[in-house]
Amino acid sequence: MATESKLSHTTAMILQAIDAGFVYGFSIMDMTGLPSGTVYPAMRRLEADELIRSRWERQSIADREQRPPRKYYQLTTAGRTTLETSRKRYPLLQRLIPSREAKSV
Amino acid sequence: MTPPLEFALRIFHLSLLRGASLLVPRQRRSEWSQEWNAELWYVLRECSSATRAFRKPAREATAFCLGAYADAFCLRRQLWQKQSPYAPMRGSASLCLLLLSALLAVSWCIALRSPGVRAEHDLSRYRVYSELMLRQDAGHESKVSPTLSPEEQFWAWTGSRQRSFDDVAFYRIGQETISAVSHAQGGWAVVHASSNLFALLNLSVRFAPPHGKVDRGLPKLILSNRVWRTDFGGNPHITGDVVRVGFREARIAGVAPIGSWRLPGKVDAWLLEPESEMRAGETGSVVAHLKPWGDFEMGPRWAISLLAVLLAFLSLPAITSVSMGEYGLDSRTSSLTKRLYRWGFLSAKIALLLPIVYFASLDIAYSCMSSFSPQSGYIQFASSFSICLFGLRWALRDQQQRCPICLRRVAHPVRVGQSSRTFLAWNGTELICIDGHTLLHVPEMPTSWFDKQRWLYLDPSWQFLFAGSNSGAGKS
Numbered sequence: 001m002a003t004e005s006k007l008s009h010t011t012a013m014i015l016q017a018i019d020a021g022f023v024y025g026f027s028i029m030d031m032t033g034l035p036s037g038t039v040y041p042a043m044r045r046l047e048a049d050e051l052i053r054s055r056w057e058r059q060s061i062a063d064r065e066q067r068p069p070r071k072y073y074q075l076t077t078a079g080r081t082t083l084e085t086s087r088k089r090y091p092l093l094q095r096l097i098p099s100r101e102a103k104s105v
Numbered sequence: 106m107t108p109p110l111e112f113a114l115r116i117f118h119l120s121l122l123r124g125a126s127l128l129v130p131r132q133r134r135s136e137w138s139q140e141w142n143a144e145l146w147y148v149l150r151e152c153s154s155a156t157r158a159f160r161k162p163a164r165e166a167t168a169f170c171l172g173a174y175a176d177a178f179c180l181r182r183q184l185w186q187k188q189s190p191y192a193p194m195r196g197s198a199s200l201c202l203l204l205l206s207a208l209l210a211v212s213w214c215i216a217l218r219s220p221g222v223r224a225e226h227d228l229s230r231y232r233v234y235s236e237l238m239l240r241q242d243a244g245h246e247s248k249v250s251p252t253l254s255p256e257e258q259f260w261a262w263t264g265s266r267q268r269s270f271d272d273v274a275f276y277r278i279g280q281e282t283i284s285a286v287s288h289a290q291g292g293w294a295v296v297h298a299s300s301n302l303f304a305l306l307n308l309s310v311r312f313a314p315p316h317g318k319v320d321r322g323l324p325k326l327i328l329s330n331r332v333w334r335t336d337f338g339g340n341p342h343i344t345g346d347v348v349r350v351g352f353r354e355a356r357i358a359g360v361a362p363i364g365s366w367r368l369p370g371k372v373d374a375w376l377l378e379p380e381s382e383m384r385a386g387e388t389g390s391v392v393a394h395l396k397p398w399g400d401f402e403m404g405p406r407w408a409i410s411l412l413a414v415l416l417a418f419l420s421l422p423a424i425t426s427v428s429m430g431e432y433g434l435d436s437r438t439s440s441l442t443k444r445l446y447r448w449g450f451l452s453a454k455i456a457l458l459l460p461i462v463y464f465a466s467l468d469i470a471y472s473c474m475s476s477f478s479p480q481s482g483y484i485q486f487a488s489s490f491s492i493c494l495f496g497l498r499w500a501l502r503d504q505q506q507r508c509p510i511c512l513r514r515v516a517h518p519v520r521v522g523q524s525s526r527t528f529l530a531w532n533g534t535e536l537i538c539i540d541g542h543t544l545l546h547v548p549e550m551p552t553s554w555f556d557k558q559r560w561l562y563l564d565p566s567w568q569f570l571f572a573g574s575n576s577g578a579g580k581s
Contacts, residue, residue: 008519008537025140026147029169036144036172038520041179045517048183068143 010034012086014042015075016097018052019083023072031097043073051079114163118145121170128177130184137180141173196514196539198450201503205457212464221471221481274302275380277389278370283336284349293332293373295350297389300377303327305394308366310359312344325358326350327375333360350376368392409482410463413489417497425498430545430558432509443509450512454500462493506545508538509560515545524549531555538563 013032022031029039046052052073062069075083087093122141129137148169152162186195194200216222276298283293296302303310310327326348328337337343346357355376366372368390421427470485506515515536522532533548533555544561551557 008517008535009521010519024144026144026151030151036169037175038172040172040176044176044179044183068139068146070143070147071140 009090010038010042011046012083012090012093013097014039014046015051015079015083015086016093018073019075019080020097022097023074024070025073028073046079047073050076051082052076114166115149118149118166118170121167122173125170125173125177128174129180133180137177141170141176145170196516198507198512202450202453202457205454205461209457209461209464212461212468215468216464216471219468219471222467272301272305272394274299274305274392275389276302276368276375276392278372281351281376283374294371296370296372296375298375298377299380300325302375302377302392305392306368309362311362312341313359314344323347323354323356324350324379325377326355327358327377328360329366329373330360330363332373350374406467406485407463409486410466410489413466413486414459414462414493417490417493420494421497421501424494425501426505426557427501428557430505430560432560447504447507447509447512450507451500451504454503455497458493458496458500462489462496465492505558506536508540508543508545510542510562511538511540513538513540515539515543522549528552 010032013034014028017028017031020031022028025036025040025043028034028043029036032039034042043052047054053076054071054073056071057069059069119142122138122145125141126134126138145166148166149162152165276296278294278296280292281295328343333339333343343357344359347354348357349355358377361375466485466489469488470481473481473484503514507513508515515538517537517539519535520533521535522530524532531546531548532550533546536545536547537543538545541563543563545558546555546561547558548555
């Protein structure tokens with residue numbers, strides 16, 4: 001993990017949203033209700049702290065659907081560990097944004 | 106939405122993103138623009154698909170684009186933190202004090218270089234009596250060598266309307282022989298002065314004749330106490346005698362008391378001549394009497410600032426909360442050492458602020474007004490008050506946002522809760538100490554159950570989040 005990881009409600013919520021399958025910026029905004037000026041800087045910090053990583057969608061897929069390619073985010077191993085601990089700190093987190101496993105049950 | 110309006114909005118949103126992209130470090134700008142443009146496309150699609158009024162989607166898209174500036178600043182900050190060797194000091198107490206010291210040094214240097222401040226400093230240097238000033242030419246350090254000439258400065262000052270002085274007198278010291286005295290040691294040191302010198306200096310004269318009995322035809326000679334005793338045997342009836350001073354006659358008009366002459370030079374007698382008899386080409390010194398400064402009597406410069414500082418302290422509760430918030434019970438912060446550390450830091454900030462207020466107000470006053478101007482006192486007072494008031498407000502608010510354990514500023518503000526649910530749930534801002542000591546809760550709206558900011562101390566179980574930090578929560 002990076003040297004200066006920070007945890008706040010926002011960070012935990014964004015991590016939970018990404019884990020729940022909301023993997024690009026606008027969908028995270030839509031899910032959490034946070035403004036763009038909060039979500040994107042938080043994701044930059046998470047990426048700098050190596051809790052999440054990003055990858056660009058393939059151009060061919062975007063072209064086929066006649067839309068611009070998206071930048072997708074996913075949790076790293078460190079991010080997953082951090083999220084697990086955050087869930088203990090914020091028990092309502094999973095209820096607020098149900099994870100994939102929880103949704104499938 | 107009509108196509109032209111849609112096009113105009115599209116251009117507006119893209120220009121907002123373009124403006125934000127200029128803040129992004131160059132190496133990341135291209136990818137950053139690509140992501141935000143793509144996201145904007147999805148935002149606009151989402152907004153247009155919703156069956157809503159025109160204004161709301163447009164506003165949402167604009168708000169989305171404005172968020173790009175926060176993101177751009179974040180990336181810029183990250184780059185700065187990577188590149189700057191001083192990044193670890195960011196937000197620390199020592200950096201704060203260092204910046205204040207630098208500000209103090211700058212304001213002090215500006216004040217030293219300001220002609221107005223220097224003139225006032227010179228005034229105090231040459232202030233030989235209260236409200237009197239002795240003028241010599243610049244560069245002449247010797248106080249006994251005459252440097253000003255009557256035709257150049259004295260008469261020019263006397264004839265012109267003076268803003269600063271209401272009376273001026275000229276004098277020079279020369280060696281003269283006196284007819285009634287045997288000179289074993291080569292003559293007297295005689296002051297040739299304008300007739301108003303003694304009145305201006307407010308010097309008393311012993312054995313002076315009553316007014317009206319003075320012979321107006323001859324210049325007056327006033328003896329020093331020493332020569333009166335040694336050369337005239339302490340004769341109390343010497344007043345009125347005529348003696349020859351050099352090549353001209355003068356009438357003895359009295360004796361100056363011991364120690365009354367405090368201007369430069371050792372003097373045996375004073376020859377008070379009418380101004381019309383002063384010879385061109387003579388050089389000497391000018392003594393000026395300062396004019397009182399109108400209705401608003403100005404004291405020393407420091408007293409003006411001191412008064413403004415006192416008023417600023419009294420006004421402070423009107424513009425900001427002076428409460429430091431609830432620190433709660435924690436063994437790490439309630440110890441005497443930690444409390445002293447916190448209060449010492451606040452005191453140090455205020456102690457540095459006060460001289461900054463003084464020098465900065467001098468800088469402002471003299472940048473607007475000339476030396477000795479009465480208005481400069483008003484400007485100094487107003488600027489001292491303003492700088493001190495807002496400086497104290499900053500010092501308090503800065504203190505309120507410093508971790509009580511490490512005194513580093515808390516960072517990463519996060520809005521929690523919704524304003525509409527104030528009475529149902531907590532609503533406000535959370536900030537965290539980046540060393541992992543504390544979490545600060547600041548209520549958005551003071552309520553009966555949460556009216557002040559509160560500190561939450563993070564116990565060692567939080568340390569995993571700050572694993573690489575130098576001073577984790579558990580270490581302090």
